[in-house]
Amino acid sequence: MKIVIQGVETCGVISDLAAEMADQGHEVTTIADHNRFYRRNYSYRLSHFLHDYAADLRLPTGVSSNGAKLLFRGCRPVYDVISTHLRDQICLESELYIQVWSGWPGEYRLLRRLHERGVKIATLFMGSEIRYFPCFQQQYHEQDWNFPASYLKSLKEQLTRLRTHERYSDAIFSVPDQMGLALRPYHHLQVPIRHELIEFNVPNRDKPLVLHAPTNEILKGSDVIERALNELKEEGYEFDYLPLKNLPHDCMLKALSAADVLIDELLLHGPGWLAFEAMAAGCAVATRYLSESPPAFRPPVLPVDRRNVGEQLRLLLSDRGLRKKLAEEGRQYVEQNNGVSDIAASIISRTVYGDPKEDYEPDFFREFEPVGDRDRRAIELTNRIVEDESWYRN
Numbered sequence: 001m002k003i004v005i006q007g008v009e010t011c012g013v014i015s016d017l018a019a020e021m022a023d024q025g026h027e028v029t030t031i032a033d034h035n036r037f038y039r040r041n042y043s044y045r046l047s048h049f050l051h052d053y054a055a056d057l058r059l060p061t062g063v064s065s066n067g068a069k070l071l072f073r074g075c076r077p078v079y080d081v082i083s084t085h086l087r088d089q090i091c092l093e094s095e096l097y098i099q100v101w102s103g104w105p106g107e108y109r110l111l112r113r114l115h116e117r118g119v120k121i122a123t124l125f126m127g128s129e130i131r132y133f134p135c136f137q138q139q140y141h142e143q144d145w146n147f148p149a150s151y152l153k154s155l156k157e158q159l160t161r162l163r164t165h166e167r168y169s170d171a172i173f174s175v176p177d178q179m180g181l182a183l184r185p186y187h188h189l190q191v192p193i194r195h196e197l198i199e200f201n202v203p204n205r206d207k208p209l210v211l212h213a214p215t216n217e218i219l220k221g222s223d224v225i226e227r228a229l230n231e232l233k234e235e236g237y238e239f240d241y242l243p244l245k246n247l248p249h250d251c252m253l254k255a256l257s258a259a260d261v262l263i264d265e266l267l268l269h270g271p272g273w274l275a276f277e278a279m280a281a282g283c284a285v286a287t288r289y290l291s292e293s294p295p296a297f298r299p300p301v302l303p304v305d306r307r308n309v310g311e312q313l314r315l316l317l318s319d320r321g322l323r324k325k326l327a328e329e330g331r332q333y334v335e336q337n338n339g340v341s342d343i344a345a346s347i348i349s350r351t352v353y354g355d356p357k358e359d360y361e362p363d364f365f366r367e368f369e370p371v372g373d374r375d376r377r378a379i380e381l382t383n384r385i386v387e388d389e390s391w392y393r394n
Helices: 013-023 049-056 063-074 076-092 107-117 133-139 155-168 222-235 249-258 273-281 309-318 320-337 340-352 372-386 389-393
Strands: 002-007 027-032 096-100 120-124 171-174 209-212 240-243 261-263 284-287
Touching: 002 013, 002 076, 013 027, 013 096, 013 340, 027 076, 049 063, 049 076, 063 076, 076 107, 096 107, 096 340, 107 120, 107 155, 120 340, 155 372, 171 340, 209 222, 209 249, 222 240, 222 309, 249 273, 261 273, 261 309, 273 284, 273 320, 284 309, 284 320, 309 320
Parallel strands: 002 027, 002 096, 096 120, 120 171, 209 240, 209 261, 261 284
Antiparallel strands: none
């Protein structure tokens, strides 16, 4: 099968899925920009597609690639039009198109053309590209948490993006905390982990080494976590604390294999990529987890949120047996549920053949209270775009 995976690299998911699908016998093309924390290669860069496409033409050395560079610097709009056209042609020649993340020019037109061409479409939503924080706050009772203005994208933008994918995708993979605006049922986004490359080690120290490695301190609740840890220190609990930031991925994996505990996040819902890698490495993981998650998602973690983090960490730091149990069960869970091979095959099966049934039937959007007249107008506009809700059942 000819497969194109296009999008924004998140935790190596594009390269990992592409490598596995190629190993399974598929012809895979990847279109993504490099992530500075991961040493991965792609067929073409998303933002500099024409550079790489021109280099593939194999004209006399430097002719086509230099032309692309000059066009990029001197007439970016023309560069973008040509680049988008050529990217679309590669995508339209595929049998399965997998989009990771969302939000670039020409995306909606491409989805419609893929749908009309009969290409199967899988959408992997990764986070804030579709999350509308006022909706998240209402759904999970976090109205008193202050998000920076930069996080507050327009409801019109988020709704249009989500509804377009709901209309044209054959399968959507996501998680509830970013799908408050959703109407259409969707599959749980399982996190693919190359656990065979992660050293499993349970130090089982009397005085545990605790890690916290936020990519975004506000969304992770880092200030609340560190305040709770300081209070526990003052109460006499013994542990070493190591905060980490901006480590290359291979260095982060080594740190996880050396640690006893990872405290990941308190606000958004996990476990996510880092927490699953920590489970594979032998850490006991404390993170936000929804108890009402479906049977497909029952990881052995200690559930914490910003209201109970002190109480839960007091339990974890004082109970060496609990830490060991979570670490051992965590590795077993990742091996059984997060292997790249099984997840790649599942994405193909659920998208191409439509089986099995989706994991989530979203319903919160009908309870969402618009925040002001602008939200009300955005909802009215997107309702007119999709006309009615019958399309998402088709």
